[in-house]
Amino acid sequence: MAAIVASATVFTTLHLSIPTTTFLNLPRRHLRSLITSSSLSKTTESNITFAPPKSKTALPKPDSLGDQLFIPWVGPDEKGNLTLQTTPSQRFLKAIAHESTQRKKKKDNPTNKINNPNNAKPVYSKAARRFYNERFREPPQRLAKVLAAAGVASRRSSEELIFQGKVTVNGSVCNTPQTRVDPGQDIIYVNGSRLAKKLPPKVYLALNKPKGYICSAGETETKSVFTLFDDFIQSWNKRNPGVPKPRLFTVGRLDVATTGLIIVTNDGEFAQKVSHPSSNLSKEYIATINGAVNKRHLLAISEGAIVEGVHCTPDSVELLPQQPDISRPRLRIVVHEGRNHEVRELVKNAGLQIHALKRVRIGGFRLPSDLGLGKHKELSPASLRTLGWKS
Incomplete structure (x- = not known):
């Protein structure tokens, strides 16, 4: 070392x-x-000296345009020809200044999120709006019908509310039930409460009516068929959040002692079409008779009877085969008009007494065999077509 x-x-x-x-x-x-x-x-001692470090010479600062770094700019000259320039054009500088100013305004604007095109509602073409209005949007309806469909009251009670001046449309009192309104566009108030813009969807239900129930509401002394839909109405908000509950009513009626098929809906137009005689929908009943039945009874029933001042005749009368578990004879009676107590009057006019009466078919829709008493099921589009209704 x-x-x-x-x-x-x-x-x-x-x-x-x-x-x-x-x-x-x-x-x-x-x-x-x-x-x-x-x-x-030489000895080990030595005197080592180092030269002082060289000082770094500072770069001269450019003091004139010629000493600066040259950046070429291509732009038009006075004659409009493209030339190589040392400075950008005034038009370019103004555009840069304008862009920076606008960017700052957008950043400071509190309504920037509201005016954001991504948050704006989509704009549809005229053809798209026409297609929607013609095929999906319902036309304006009568005010009384809208109130009934919204579940405010029955159509007759809704008309009374309108006549009493308790209904306003767009801030003005409306006294005409026939006024055409659009719940989605018009502002409707009933007794100070605003009507929902969205009406409940159409509901079509088939009920197997038990004995002892009436087909109307409001009578406390007798059980109503609408009490059989309490669970359906109570669970409506869970199945259809934000949608008003439907106001249900029956299509036609069955007397308190008659059981079987009855249609329940909130579609007044559907109910009127199905129950009207012009619909030509036949109704089939099974009548259980007390006592023996012979051909004379069948002939008397087929000849008809006077019901509500009108002579009514059935479409067909048939004695059903005897069954081991049923001791009483049964008749299948098909009628078209369906007047009040028509089947009972036909059987009574023939000298027979009805033990039980059940409706099993309306049009082409037959009461499902697995539908128990007091139970209901929703009608499918195919079932509605058997009733002559195209939804």
């Missing part, structure tokens, strides 16, 4: 004392002998 330090000292001394040209021209063997002899004659 000491020899290495001594060699380095001698080499430094030689480097400082011998001219550079002489030192570089020496052969390697002469240089080795020179360093060895110098190390023997």
